[in-house]
Amino acid sequence: MKQDLRRLTRAAGTRLHHFHGGLRLRHHKQQSCRLPVARPPLPSRLTVPLQQHAGETVAACVQPGQRVLKGDLIGDGECQRGVNVHAPTSGHVEAVSQHLLGHPSGLAGPCVVIRPDGADQWRARQPLDDWQSLAGSELVQAICQAGIVGLGGAVFPTHRKMHHGQAARIHTLILNGAECEPFISCDEMLMREQPRKILAGARVLQHAIGAERTVIAIEDQMGAVREALEAAIAEPGAAAIDLVCVPAIYPEGGERQLIQVLTGQEVPSGGYPSDIGLLCQNVATAAAVADAILEDRPLLERYVTVTGSGVREPRNVLALVGTPIADLIEFCGGYAPDAARLVIGGPMMGYSLDSDAHPVVKATNCVLVLCHDEIASPQPEMPCIRCGECARVCPAQLLPQQLHWQIRNGLWEDAGASGLRDCIECGCCDFVCPSHIPLAQWFRHGKGELRARRRQQLAADHARERYLTREARLARQQAERAERMAQKKRALRDDAARQRKVAAAIGRAARKRSADSEPEPGP
């Protein structure tokens, strides 16, 4: 079955397929694509969080007061579960302290605060010019050193994805340039301005995982991107790279949906694309890989779209990790008068922040400022009328209304069985709900609850197992003790019998002696 799927996915991109549901949304992308990408001035302070993705917080390896150069390691993930963090520019470490993380949870976490010295001085760099002669594992190691994460939004550590892929024998690398959320255009601008870098990254990735070919997927409405990439592919050295235009339907940029469109096959539930011979990376991740391998530039800056009707001059910026969001908005002309909500990411899946003091992190693809009339709902929440629109647009082919009902009533097992874990939280169901039920929010809550319950279940199972093992051990020990006692008693009993025998023998001997001496006459 899996082998069949692997064979079928080899034709990725040769024919386009459909995925279930989805929405044709207004793009709102042009407003941020008019101006070329620019680099905002160096901020007075950079606050670099030591946790850059959903994984672990890494340990700081610098001290306050220490001078760091651009690209110096400041947080060491040791290539395990954490991700390396580097100094975005040269300067002095002002503090290693707790700061708000710009995360919907509102939690604080350790950050390295750097005061730039303005020199932007690099550490010594050693590009791997001979990458073609290196083994895949060495390249993955270098990618890990550079602290690269998936830049499409999920921020999964790239080296872990590649470890996984190396073990699973990938035949096709898919570069995801289908930036399907409205407003976000950072990948689009990157592909327009840096097509060669993306292709170079594709070649490195393809070599590192041993894939046979690369498919770059872009949306069919990205005309300028298509021209730029086609021109770059036509240059020598870009063999085995195909460019595919996919129709712009949200959420086509979702890994699973894109794979379905390119191959007609589905990634098994609970599995990974590597199970069917594919590895999916964002185009910006590929560019970061090219930077890391060919120039020894770790991931310390990224393209960020600053857009929305709440920003005066929407555009894309090349921002250092740790730059306060307020600086980016100021660079883009500041807020419009009726700015009402600050969203990190797109309008469908992004999260809103309460303050613009939070820093840019590796995951920050878009800073979206929306106005009052854009976020105001024309109607409060009403009861579900079971119209079924949510099921029609659900790309995971779930029944959102049923899941919603199950979660509301705490039917967690039913919700799990109805596929709650397969929800990708795209928000399509929300967007078409005439009753304005915050379905995606319910599903995020429900998925969290399922995870917590799973953890609890595992802990309970573990405790029970431990208890049973202990009981068995105690019983065994008691049995052994009883056995030893019995043996001792037996031995004791044996002892007593022997003593009796000895005494009897002595008695017999004594009697014999007295019998022998009997004939002698007494004195």
Added chain:
Amino acid sequence: MNRQLATGAAPHIPPSVTVAGTMRQVLYALVPGIFAATWYFGPGVLVQILLASVFALAFEWLMLKLRKRDLRLFLTDGSALVTGVLFALCVPPLAPWWISLVAMLFAVVFAKHLYGGLGHNIFNPAMVGYAVVLISFPQEMTQWLLPRPLAPGAPGLLETLGIILGGAAPAGWDAISGATPLDSLKTGIDSGRIVPEIRLAAVFGDFGGLGWEWIANWYALGGLYLLYRRIISWHVPAAVVGSVVLLSLPAWLLDPGSNPAPLQHVFSGALVLGAFFIATDPVSGCASNRGRLWFGAGVGLITLAIRRWGGYPDGVAFAVLLMNMAAPLIDRYTRPRIYGQ
């Protein structure tokens, strides 16, 4: 200077569709059918719509008040209005006013609010109201006006109001009322006459009942508008009409003497109205598309069975109510396959 902003959950752009908007579209889609019905059966149709709407809204207001719900939000959601209008289109145009009162009492109070209000009713409220008055007051519910071409002396607006509100028996009632085409078919077949002979009667038109067939066509037009606006999916109407045609076709081919033609079935009674507007009620119907096909097919099958063997000339209302009961079970067995599973 840092700025503080209010937060909210994704998606950050709210839906443009609303419950009230959906219901409004349903009402718009009924307009051509209402015009046609008024043309053939006189101003009584409009009076019934007005009466039922007023009663429906009044009961809705009362129940919202008793249940301490948001009056403005739920009174304007349009659901009670749709219930009233759909019911009014099923009653004889000259039925007395208290028919609507009783029907809306059962529709809005019993079928809707006692089950939990909007979105929680198991049965289609309009059809519950209709079934209650049909069973309780068979005489009032079966006296239909003849369509305009056959009843030149039909009452005007004032006279209609007098009949409906005052209970005055219309002058020359026998001349302007008569059995519906479905009724004639049923009594005709039961008395051993053959269908082509029964169809010679004046109440029959080209393929259905005179007047009825054209009203049905205009309902269908409204239904196509709802399909175009994606208010309903094609599954239920296609399954209702499809199952009626597929099931009545072999019977008609084998014995055209005692079985009406498929088109006669489709364009008689409330079938088209039911297929596009009643069986498509999302609340009491099936949620998945496969389930909707089964639901619609069930409605078609039961309607035909009641028309053929039942005690009533038409069976759409009962068919819908019976399938409402089956909907949760159908939903359970027609879950779509989840991505990747």
